[in-house]
Amino acid sequence: MKIVLVGYMGSGKTTIGKLLANKLKISFLDLDEVIEQGLEDSISNIFNGKGEIFFRKKEHEYLIDVLSKKEKLILSTGGGTPCYSGNMETMLNLADHVFYLKVSIPGLVKRLLLEKEHRPLIKNIDNGDLPEFIGKHLFERNNFYLKANHIIECDDKDPESLVAEIQELLT
Ligand code: S3P
Structure with a gap:
Protein backbone atom coordinates (compact mmCIF):
# COMPACT_ATOMS: atom_id res chain seq x y z
CA MET A 1 0.00 0.00 0.00
CA LYS A 2 1.37 3.38 -1.02
CA ILE A 3 -0.10 6.48 0.57
CA VAL A 4 0.85 10.04 -0.35
CA LEU A 5 0.09 13.14 1.71
CA VAL A 6 -0.14 16.49 -0.03
CA GLY A 7 -0.96 19.98 1.22
CA TYR A 8 0.36 23.47 1.73
CA MET A 9 3.48 24.17 3.78
CA GLY A 10 2.66 23.77 7.45
CA SER A 11 -0.38 21.56 6.89
CA GLY A 12 1.11 18.76 9.02
CA LYS A 13 2.09 16.27 6.28
CA THR A 14 5.21 15.11 8.09
CA THR A 15 3.65 14.87 11.55
CA ILE A 16 0.58 13.00 10.29
CA GLY A 17 2.66 10.84 7.95
CA LYS A 18 4.97 9.64 10.73
CA LEU A 19 2.06 8.87 13.04
CA LEU A 20 0.15 7.04 10.33
CA ALA A 21 3.21 5.01 9.35
CA ASN A 22 3.62 4.03 12.99
CA LYS A 23 0.00 2.92 13.24
CA LEU A 24 0.09 0.97 9.96
CA LYS A 25 3.59 -0.37 10.64
CA ILE A 26 4.91 0.63 7.26
CA SER A 27 7.81 2.87 6.40
CA PHE A 28 7.64 6.65 6.17
CA LEU A 29 9.52 8.93 3.82
CA ASP A 30 9.53 12.71 3.57
CA LEU A 31 10.26 13.76 -0.02
CA ASP A 32 12.17 16.89 1.08
CA GLU A 33 14.43 14.69 3.23
CA VAL A 34 14.94 12.25 0.35
CA ILE A 35 16.05 15.18 -1.83
CA GLU A 36 18.31 16.56 0.90
CA GLN A 37 19.97 13.19 1.42
CA GLY A 38 20.29 12.53 -2.32
CA LEU A 39 21.83 15.92 -3.06
CA GLU A 40 23.65 16.15 0.27
CA ASP A 41 22.37 19.66 0.83
CA SER A 42 19.52 21.46 2.56
CA ILE A 43 16.39 22.56 0.70
CA SER A 44 17.24 26.20 1.52
CA ASN A 45 20.75 25.85 0.07
CA ILE A 46 19.45 24.10 -3.04
CA PHE A 47 16.93 26.91 -3.62
CA ASN A 48 19.54 29.61 -2.98
CA GLY A 49 22.40 28.02 -4.88
CA LYS A 50 20.79 26.26 -7.83
CA GLY A 51 17.35 27.87 -7.96
CA GLU A 52 13.78 26.68 -7.87
CA ILE A 53 13.72 25.20 -11.40
CA PHE A 54 16.60 22.87 -10.52
CA PHE A 55 14.82 21.95 -7.25
CA ARG A 56 11.56 21.15 -9.10
CA LYS A 57 13.42 18.92 -11.57
CA LYS A 58 15.05 16.95 -8.75
CA GLU A 59 11.77 16.82 -6.80
CA HIS A 60 10.10 15.21 -9.84
CA GLU A 61 12.92 12.68 -10.30
CA TYR A 62 13.00 11.63 -6.64
CA LEU A 63 9.21 11.41 -6.50
CA ILE A 64 9.13 8.92 -9.38
CA ASP A 65 12.09 7.04 -7.94
CA VAL A 66 10.54 6.64 -4.50
CA LEU A 67 7.07 5.71 -5.74
CA SER A 68 8.43 3.21 -8.26
CA LYS A 69 10.80 1.41 -5.90
CA LYS A 70 8.89 1.11 -2.65
CA GLU A 71 6.15 -1.49 -2.19
CA LYS A 72 4.62 -0.05 0.93
CA LEU A 73 5.10 3.45 2.20
CA ILE A 74 3.66 6.66 3.51
CA LEU A 75 5.17 9.58 1.63
CA SER A 76 4.84 13.19 2.72
CA THR A 77 5.53 15.62 -0.10
CA GLY A 78 6.59 19.27 -0.27
CA GLY A 79 3.85 21.89 -0.48
CA GLY A 80 4.64 22.53 -4.15
CA THR A 81 5.14 18.92 -5.26
CA PRO A 82 1.63 18.37 -6.73
CA CYS A 83 1.82 21.61 -8.71
CA TYR A 84 4.76 20.89 -11.05
CA SER A 85 5.86 18.46 -13.78
CA GLY A 86 2.60 16.49 -13.82
CA ASN A 87 3.46 15.24 -10.32
CA MET A 88 -0.16 15.06 -9.16
CA GLU A 89 -1.02 12.67 -12.02
CA THR A 90 2.13 10.66 -11.25
CA MET A 91 1.08 10.31 -7.62
CA PRO A 106 -5.88 31.63 9.04
CA GLY A 107 -4.82 28.20 10.26
CA LEU A 108 -1.82 28.17 7.92
CA VAL A 109 -0.84 31.73 8.85
CA LYS A 110 -0.87 30.82 12.53
CA ARG A 111 1.30 27.74 11.97
CA LEU A 112 3.71 29.32 9.48
CA LEU A 113 4.37 32.47 11.52
CA LEU A 114 6.12 30.14 13.95
CA GLU A 115 8.17 28.28 11.35
CA LYS A 116 9.00 30.53 8.41
CA GLU A 117 12.76 30.46 8.64
CA HIS A 118 13.69 27.20 6.92
CA ARG A 119 11.12 27.68 4.16
CA PRO A 120 12.73 29.52 1.24
CA LEU A 121 9.45 30.56 -0.38
CA ILE A 122 8.16 32.49 2.65
CA LYS A 123 11.13 33.32 4.81
CA ASN A 124 11.55 36.80 3.32
CA ILE A 125 7.89 37.74 3.49
CA ASP A 126 6.93 40.20 6.24
CA ASN A 127 4.69 38.63 8.86
CA GLY A 128 2.01 41.21 8.07
CA ASP A 129 1.99 40.22 4.39
CA LEU A 130 1.82 36.49 5.07
CA PRO A 131 -2.03 36.17 5.03
CA GLU A 132 -2.25 37.79 1.58
CA PHE A 133 0.66 35.76 0.21
CA ILE A 134 -0.73 32.47 1.50
CA GLY A 135 -4.23 33.33 0.26
CA LYS A 136 -3.02 33.95 -3.30
CA HIS A 137 -0.61 31.04 -3.31
CA LEU A 138 -3.21 28.62 -2.02
CA PHE A 139 -5.69 29.85 -4.62
CA GLU A 140 -3.19 28.92 -7.36
CA ARG A 141 -2.33 25.58 -5.80
CA ASN A 142 -5.82 24.47 -4.81
CA ASN A 143 -6.65 23.13 -8.28
CA PHE A 144 -3.84 20.62 -7.90
CA TYR A 145 -4.49 19.71 -4.26
CA LEU A 146 -8.19 19.14 -4.93
CA LYS A 147 -7.42 16.32 -7.37
CA ALA A 148 -6.45 14.14 -4.39
CA ASN A 149 -8.50 11.02 -3.72
CA HIS A 150 -9.47 12.23 -0.26
CA ILE A 151 -9.71 15.67 1.33
CA ILE A 152 -9.11 15.83 5.06
CA GLU A 153 -10.25 19.00 6.83
CA CYS A 154 -7.53 19.56 9.41
CA ASP A 155 -8.47 22.76 11.27
CA ASP A 156 -8.98 22.34 15.02
CA LYS A 157 -8.29 18.59 14.99
CA ASP A 158 -5.43 16.91 16.81
CA PRO A 159 -2.99 14.66 14.92
CA GLU A 160 -4.32 11.46 16.55
CA SER A 161 -7.88 12.08 15.39
CA LEU A 162 -6.70 13.01 11.89
CA VAL A 163 -4.80 9.74 11.67
CA ALA A 164 -7.90 7.86 12.85
CA GLU A 165 -9.95 9.65 10.15
CA ILE A 166 -7.43 8.64 7.47
CA GLN A 167 -7.33 5.04 8.71
CA GLU A 168 -11.11 4.89 8.53
CA LEU A 169 -10.93 5.80 4.82
CA LEU A 170 -8.44 3.01 4.17
CA THR A 171 -10.71 0.21 5.38
C1 S3P B 1 7.75 24.06 -0.85
C2 S3P B 1 7.49 23.42 0.34
C3 S3P B 1 8.56 22.81 1.16
C4 S3P B 1 9.76 22.43 0.28
C5 S3P B 1 10.21 23.62 -0.51
C6 S3P B 1 9.11 24.16 -1.43
C7 S3P B 1 6.61 24.66 -1.60
O1 S3P B 1 8.06 21.65 1.81
O2 S3P B 1 9.47 21.37 -0.58
O3 S3P B 1 10.61 24.60 0.39
O4 S3P B 1 6.75 24.93 -2.81
O5 S3P B 1 5.52 24.82 -0.98
P1 S3P B 1 7.03 21.71 3.07
O6 S3P B 1 5.64 21.76 2.53
O7 S3P B 1 7.31 20.43 3.79
O8 S3P B 1 7.38 22.92 3.86
Whole structure:
Protein backbone atom coordinates (compact mmCIF):
# COMPACT_ATOMS: atom_id res chain seq x y z
CA MET A 1 0.00 0.00 0.00
CA LYS A 2 1.37 3.38 -1.02
CA ILE A 3 -0.10 6.48 0.57
CA VAL A 4 0.85 10.04 -0.35
CA LEU A 5 0.09 13.14 1.71
CA VAL A 6 -0.14 16.49 -0.03
CA GLY A 7 -0.96 19.98 1.22
CA TYR A 8 0.36 23.47 1.73
CA MET A 9 3.48 24.17 3.78
CA GLY A 10 2.66 23.77 7.45
CA SER A 11 -0.38 21.56 6.89
CA GLY A 12 1.11 18.76 9.02
CA LYS A 13 2.09 16.27 6.28
CA THR A 14 5.21 15.11 8.09
CA THR A 15 3.65 14.87 11.55
CA ILE A 16 0.58 13.00 10.29
CA GLY A 17 2.66 10.84 7.95
CA LYS A 18 4.97 9.64 10.73
CA LEU A 19 2.06 8.87 13.04
CA LEU A 20 0.15 7.04 10.33
CA ALA A 21 3.21 5.01 9.35
CA ASN A 22 3.62 4.03 12.99
CA LYS A 23 0.00 2.92 13.24
CA LEU A 24 0.09 0.97 9.96
CA LYS A 25 3.59 -0.37 10.64
CA ILE A 26 4.91 0.63 7.26
CA SER A 27 7.81 2.87 6.40
CA PHE A 28 7.64 6.65 6.17
CA LEU A 29 9.52 8.93 3.82
CA ASP A 30 9.53 12.71 3.57
CA LEU A 31 10.26 13.76 -0.02
CA ASP A 32 12.17 16.89 1.08
CA GLU A 33 14.43 14.69 3.23
CA VAL A 34 14.94 12.25 0.35
CA ILE A 35 16.05 15.18 -1.83
CA GLU A 36 18.31 16.56 0.90
CA GLN A 37 19.97 13.19 1.42
CA GLY A 38 20.29 12.53 -2.32
CA LEU A 39 21.83 15.92 -3.06
CA GLU A 40 23.65 16.15 0.27
CA ASP A 41 22.37 19.66 0.83
CA SER A 42 19.52 21.46 2.56
CA ILE A 43 16.39 22.56 0.70
CA SER A 44 17.24 26.20 1.52
CA ASN A 45 20.75 25.85 0.07
CA ILE A 46 19.45 24.10 -3.04
CA PHE A 47 16.93 26.91 -3.62
CA ASN A 48 19.54 29.61 -2.98
CA GLY A 49 22.40 28.02 -4.88
CA LYS A 50 20.79 26.26 -7.83
CA GLY A 51 17.35 27.87 -7.96
CA GLU A 52 13.78 26.68 -7.87
CA ILE A 53 13.72 25.20 -11.40
CA PHE A 54 16.60 22.87 -10.52
CA PHE A 55 14.82 21.95 -7.25
CA ARG A 56 11.56 21.15 -9.10
CA LYS A 57 13.42 18.92 -11.57
CA LYS A 58 15.05 16.95 -8.75
CA GLU A 59 11.77 16.82 -6.80
CA HIS A 60 10.10 15.21 -9.84
CA GLU A 61 12.92 12.68 -10.30
CA TYR A 62 13.00 11.63 -6.64
CA LEU A 63 9.21 11.41 -6.50
CA ILE A 64 9.13 8.92 -9.38
CA ASP A 65 12.09 7.04 -7.94
CA VAL A 66 10.54 6.64 -4.50
CA LEU A 67 7.07 5.71 -5.74
CA SER A 68 8.43 3.21 -8.26
CA LYS A 69 10.80 1.41 -5.90
CA LYS A 70 8.89 1.11 -2.65
CA GLU A 71 6.15 -1.49 -2.19
CA LYS A 72 4.62 -0.05 0.93
CA LEU A 73 5.10 3.45 2.20
CA ILE A 74 3.66 6.66 3.51
CA LEU A 75 5.17 9.58 1.63
CA SER A 76 4.84 13.19 2.72
CA THR A 77 5.53 15.62 -0.10
CA GLY A 78 6.59 19.27 -0.27
CA GLY A 79 3.85 21.89 -0.48
CA GLY A 80 4.64 22.53 -4.15
CA THR A 81 5.14 18.92 -5.26
CA PRO A 82 1.63 18.37 -6.73
CA CYS A 83 1.82 21.61 -8.71
CA TYR A 84 4.76 20.89 -11.05
CA SER A 85 5.86 18.46 -13.78
CA GLY A 86 2.60 16.49 -13.82
CA ASN A 87 3.46 15.24 -10.32
CA MET A 88 -0.16 15.06 -9.16
CA GLU A 89 -1.02 12.67 -12.02
CA THR A 90 2.13 10.66 -11.25
CA MET A 91 1.08 10.31 -7.62
CA LEU A 92 -2.49 9.38 -8.50
CA ASN A 93 -1.15 6.72 -10.89
CA LEU A 94 1.57 5.24 -8.72
CA ALA A 95 0.01 5.47 -5.25
CA ASP A 96 -3.09 3.77 -3.86
CA HIS A 97 -4.32 6.84 -1.99
CA VAL A 98 -3.49 10.51 -2.16
CA PHE A 99 -4.74 12.56 0.80
CA TYR A 100 -4.97 16.34 0.78
CA LEU A 101 -4.47 17.75 4.27
CA LYS A 102 -6.57 20.89 4.03
CA VAL A 103 -5.96 23.77 6.44
CA SER A 104 -7.69 27.18 6.25
CA ILE A 105 -5.72 30.33 5.42
CA PRO A 106 -5.88 31.63 9.04
CA GLY A 107 -4.82 28.20 10.26
CA LEU A 108 -1.82 28.17 7.92
CA VAL A 109 -0.84 31.73 8.85
CA LYS A 110 -0.87 30.82 12.53
CA ARG A 111 1.30 27.74 11.97
CA LEU A 112 3.71 29.32 9.48
CA LEU A 113 4.37 32.47 11.52
CA LEU A 114 6.12 30.14 13.95
CA GLU A 115 8.17 28.28 11.35
CA LYS A 116 9.00 30.53 8.41
CA GLU A 117 12.76 30.46 8.64
CA HIS A 118 13.69 27.20 6.92
CA ARG A 119 11.12 27.68 4.16
CA PRO A 120 12.73 29.52 1.24
CA LEU A 121 9.45 30.56 -0.38
CA ILE A 122 8.16 32.49 2.65
CA LYS A 123 11.13 33.32 4.81
CA ASN A 124 11.55 36.80 3.32
CA ILE A 125 7.89 37.74 3.49
CA ASP A 126 6.93 40.20 6.24
CA ASN A 127 4.69 38.63 8.86
CA GLY A 128 2.01 41.21 8.07
CA ASP A 129 1.99 40.22 4.39
CA LEU A 130 1.82 36.49 5.07
CA PRO A 131 -2.03 36.17 5.03
CA GLU A 132 -2.25 37.79 1.58
CA PHE A 133 0.66 35.76 0.21
CA ILE A 134 -0.73 32.47 1.50
CA GLY A 135 -4.23 33.33 0.26
CA LYS A 136 -3.02 33.95 -3.30
CA HIS A 137 -0.61 31.04 -3.31
CA LEU A 138 -3.21 28.62 -2.02
CA PHE A 139 -5.69 29.85 -4.62
CA GLU A 140 -3.19 28.92 -7.36
CA ARG A 141 -2.33 25.58 -5.80
CA ASN A 142 -5.82 24.47 -4.81
CA ASN A 143 -6.65 23.13 -8.28
CA PHE A 144 -3.84 20.62 -7.90
CA TYR A 145 -4.49 19.71 -4.26
CA LEU A 146 -8.19 19.14 -4.93
CA LYS A 147 -7.42 16.32 -7.37
CA ALA A 148 -6.45 14.14 -4.39
CA ASN A 149 -8.50 11.02 -3.72
CA HIS A 150 -9.47 12.23 -0.26
CA ILE A 151 -9.71 15.67 1.33
CA ILE A 152 -9.11 15.83 5.06
CA GLU A 153 -10.25 19.00 6.83
CA CYS A 154 -7.53 19.56 9.41
CA ASP A 155 -8.47 22.76 11.27
CA ASP A 156 -8.98 22.34 15.02
CA LYS A 157 -8.29 18.59 14.99
CA ASP A 158 -5.43 16.91 16.81
CA PRO A 159 -2.99 14.66 14.92
CA GLU A 160 -4.32 11.46 16.55
CA SER A 161 -7.88 12.08 15.39
CA LEU A 162 -6.70 13.01 11.89
CA VAL A 163 -4.80 9.74 11.67
CA ALA A 164 -7.90 7.86 12.85
CA GLU A 165 -9.95 9.65 10.15
CA ILE A 166 -7.43 8.64 7.47
CA GLN A 167 -7.33 5.04 8.71
CA GLU A 168 -11.11 4.89 8.53
CA LEU A 169 -10.93 5.80 4.82
CA LEU A 170 -8.44 3.01 4.17
CA THR A 171 -10.71 0.21 5.38
C1 S3P B 1 7.75 24.06 -0.85
C2 S3P B 1 7.49 23.42 0.34
C3 S3P B 1 8.56 22.81 1.16
C4 S3P B 1 9.76 22.43 0.28
C5 S3P B 1 10.21 23.62 -0.51
C6 S3P B 1 9.11 24.16 -1.43
C7 S3P B 1 6.61 24.66 -1.60
O1 S3P B 1 8.06 21.65 1.81
O2 S3P B 1 9.47 21.37 -0.58
O3 S3P B 1 10.61 24.60 0.39
O4 S3P B 1 6.75 24.93 -2.81
O5 S3P B 1 5.52 24.82 -0.98
P1 S3P B 1 7.03 21.71 3.07
O6 S3P B 1 5.64 21.76 2.53
O7 S3P B 1 7.31 20.43 3.79
O8 S3P B 1 7.38 22.92 3.86
